[in-house]
């Protein structure tokens with residue numbers, strides 16, 4: 001298996017090279033040269049398989065021989081050491097909880113997988129790699145946790161000042177060691193632009209090896225497809241067609257879900273639910289992709305105006321707008337609607353959702369208005385405690401702080417303020 005750049009399909013590279021580079025030399029996102037469907041028997045007996053076995057079957061073709069099978073299984077066992085339960089909320093509405101990992105957000109699996117891959121690839125090598133990552137909230141903490149203390153790796157996290165929750169900020173600014181946080185005076189898109197500018201900067205690249213730990217990196221992106229398979233394993237016995245509603249910001253998670261479908265997993269439809277940062281819902285209405293500056297919302301991890309992975313989704317449908325529309329719907333919701341949904345879900349089912357999950361719920365309900373009788377699963381991408389003030393205000397409830405979060409609560413936040421790309425470059429070059 002090789003990966004090609006979405007900007008030019010000429011030069012193909014193996015998994016290892018794609019992971020180490022993060023992004024292709026022509027700045028395109030890497031994409032697998034084929035997606036081989038898994039045998040029917042895999043889906044027939046998925047309920048008998050462990051999560052590690054499911055993940056191994058799904059990811060093996062992409063990793064090929066770059067990591068030996070035993071090592072790959074060992075990595076998967078380590079990173080999948082928590083639960084991914086599907087919880088029923090209403091008739092035909094359930095949620096897939098992806099927040100039981102160390103930083104309580106769905107990024108934990110991909111971040112830890114990538115950290116282990118890089119760790120394996122750099123074994124016995126005496127080189128240093130700098131992992132650059134832009135975050136609108138959850139990626140930063142997961143990457144900081146996943147890469148903490150990994151030899152030969154320095155992590156630099158860029159986050160938009162004042163636009164992530166207090167707990168998210170603590171998760172990415174308090175660990176120290178090989179992790180540094182840069183507090184950017186701007187939006188997530190500004191952070192993401194600076195990271196991409198660094199990959200284009202020949203002068204910088206002459207001095208250091210850089211890679212990305214955002215979902216543009218295939219080792220961060222692809223493991224997210226496991227979630228959809230784990231959900232299918234739990235929901236299959238319902239005997240109903242499944243609709244997945246995915247709260248979406250940078251669109252890596254939903255794109256991985258579509259890869260799971262390409263692997264042969266039965267899915268009726270995908271819903272990409274966004275907050276008011278509605279670049280994709282607008283595209284699905286008009287066929288025109290018009291990125292815009294992101295606006296701050298209470299579901300801040302989705303405050304993205306130019307989602308990196310949407311280009312991969314378009315590629316999966318050969319840029320055929322009609323074909324895409326048959327499999328994917330996209331709706332956007334305001335903060336007022338999100339708060340109302342948080343409260344509605346809690347009142348009617350007792351379930352405590354987070355603002356991102358609430359947007360996913362709204363997307364699913366909207367789809368089900370015209371498409372009843374399917375079984376809908378919306379993804380709960382982060383634990384509600386990460387958005388304490390929002391949940392407290394909307395529901396008057398203070399969720400109990402789990403130990404994973406408690407351990408960062410009293411630590412001192414440390415970050416370096418920056419405004420423009422030159423400041424990032426100077427920091428990276430130690431000038």
Ligand SMILES: N[C@@H](CCOP(=O)(O)O)C(=O)O
Nearest residue numbers: 135136137138139214215250
């Ligand atoms: N929602 C993200 C934004 C970056 O997404 P990624 O999946 O590409 O890392 C966040 O929480 O930072």
